[in-house]
Amino acid sequence: MAAIAAAAASLSTLNLSRTSVILPRCHLRRAITSSLSSATTELGAKFAAPAPKPKSKSHKPSPREDSEPYIPWTVNDDESGAVTLKTTPSERFLRAVANESTQRKKKKEDRGSGGKDKPRVPTAEPKYSKAARRFYNERFREPPQRLAKVLAAAGVASRRSSEELIFQGKVTVNGSVCNTPQTRVDPAKDIIYVNGGRLAKKLPPKVYFALNKPKGYICSAGEKETKSALSLLDDFMKTWTKRNPGTPKPRLFTVGRLDVNTTGLIIVTNDGEFANQISHPSSNLSKEYIASISGAVSKRQLIAISEGAVVEGVHCTPDLVELLSRQPDIPRARLRIVVHEGRNHEVRELVKNAGLQMHSLKRVRIGAFRLPTDLGLGKHQELYAASLRALGWKT
Template identity: 70%
Template sequence: MATIAAAATAFTTLHLSRTSFILPSRRLRTFVTSSFSTTTITAEFNIKFAPPKPKPKLPNPSSPDLDPPDSSTSELGDQLFIPWIVRDENGNLTLRTTPPERFLKGMAHQNTQKKKKKDVKSAANKVKQAAPSAEPKYSKAARRFYNERFREPPQRLAKVLAAAGVASRRSSEELIFQGKVTVNGSVCNTPQTRVDPDRDVIYVNGNRLPKKLPPKVYLALNKPKGYICSAGEKETKSVMCLFDDFMKSWSKRNPGLPRPRLFTVGRLDVATTGLIIVTNDGEFANKVSHPSSNLSKEYIATINGAVNKRHLFAISEGTVIEGVHCTPDSVELLPQQPDISRPRLRIVVHEGRNHEVRELVKNAGLQIHALKRVRIGGFRLPTDLALGKHVELSSSNLRALGWKS
């Protein structure tokens, strides 16, 4: 019988057709039915389970050492609670089911401090991320390459003072001769001394020269009558007073930069109106005003009296000015306009000698009523620019004047 039971058990593990499990009252009975046999084998196993954990006992409400339970904790049932041993106002130890108030306040304060620290750290991280990165450090070879090819070479001391707006170049030379200029702590009496404003420490009358020089300024002014093109004479109005508003608003438009010292490129006499260039760039002024630039200048002369061909021929023949025979490039009689009764002449010259146009007209036997300059090189005075007003020159305007910035 035992042999048959073992064979049946082995076969049913390979070909099990139907198995059922019944768990009646902690006894496991397994009934195995084979497809080839009608014999039923029953195996019984005894399984013991661990006893259930005891439920926690609630404190006795009648005990004098315990606080009366709340309505929320009276029906705890199987819930687990943590007892708190707290010292009361009289100094006696008592058992409570809720934590003391000072503990709850301390926990709340600690959570608040953690949030504040997190906020401070996040703000600091944002500041670090927003902070600009430091400038890259270049090698000695790169700095040497830049200094040799792109860095401006040292300049004459008088030129640096003039560019910084201290005074004109001649006045700067006088300040140097008077011993009012120091370079790196030593008095300098030579205007030709080469200095670098970025490296050398320069003082003028006890005031330090700023390292940053003002940017180059190029302006076109429609000069009115009665103004001179020099800042040295006090008895007559200078064109520089027309830039008072421009200089007052300089600090707002260019914070941290010193004011430029402006001067005119060439001159127009007191009675002549029209185009005059104002800048603080000495090289540009020398380039434009020098005869080698070969820039033509166009004037409109209003004449008192009639003008005929004989006058035009006499003007075109030229005249001697300062020992040099000067001839205009062209002379033209403009058409009569209904609002202007006097005849007008267009005269173009390129030498630009002192009172050249007035001398040419005077030599022809004519008298000038009004003279206005309207063009220098390829730049023409804007027709909508009022007298006493100025406009900033663009890069294309500078190229029209023969200057490549």
């Protein structure tokens, strides 16, 4: 206030008035400033120095500051309470942090369980992942099948006999009598009873055999006094339970037939789809036979065989007829005859129609699969993927 009064007094000394002198604004400001500065010097007033500007974010530390190491941990470990600086946290600090994290997890579990400690039930890890089980179920697990087919595959009876059991009301599915053989069932899920006995949940696996059938055996179950070719696999069936515990025995049958006097290759399996595929005429599988002939074979008779004969009302023509060369240990003439229709007694009718007398007949090949030379009469050999493909199996 004193400075303002002094400035006013100096203005009055100038004898300024509104009417006499009019100064511009800039000159008036200079006059007031100069008067104020002179007044402050006269009064002995001192103003403080301006405050230093705050350092910007881009401030670079001095060499002295930059040379000092940065220590992130400040720990009060001493009993005296002194603060020490460390580059790593103390052991007590780490233990406290771990204890705090476990306590938080326990609190969350207690909140989720409503404050009650529930006993944990140990669960065994699945043998296969969920994706692997889904992959197997989509590609390899068999879909629901017809009831008659399931009964036949389980070894209850043949397909036709199984249908008769169903029609007679001797089969129940999930507690209800089923009279329809075409009903789709899954043995693993459905409860099936036949004559009061429950059907096994697990069907037997598919098996395939090549059998060298001897003379005097028929290719069916047959009667008690008749020898069946399937009885040649009794040793295999007796050891089935020991080799496959918990798995039901397969019901075996022959694919096609050889008459009682014909020897050689016959396929035995429990896979009905496989049997139907390779025995159906549409498969067009060739079958090779070796026929031993009593007496001499002329060229005219060979031509007569190659021209074919009527078998079961159908004219059948062989694919190949060839007279094999004589062997020193085999006195009789031998013919190699290849057919593809496979009708009943077809080869015998062809030889008979040519005026020849057959001594013996042996089948040595089906499709591209040939009877192994080391497989003796009455012996069998299990077949795998390569042999099944040679037989024309396309799955």
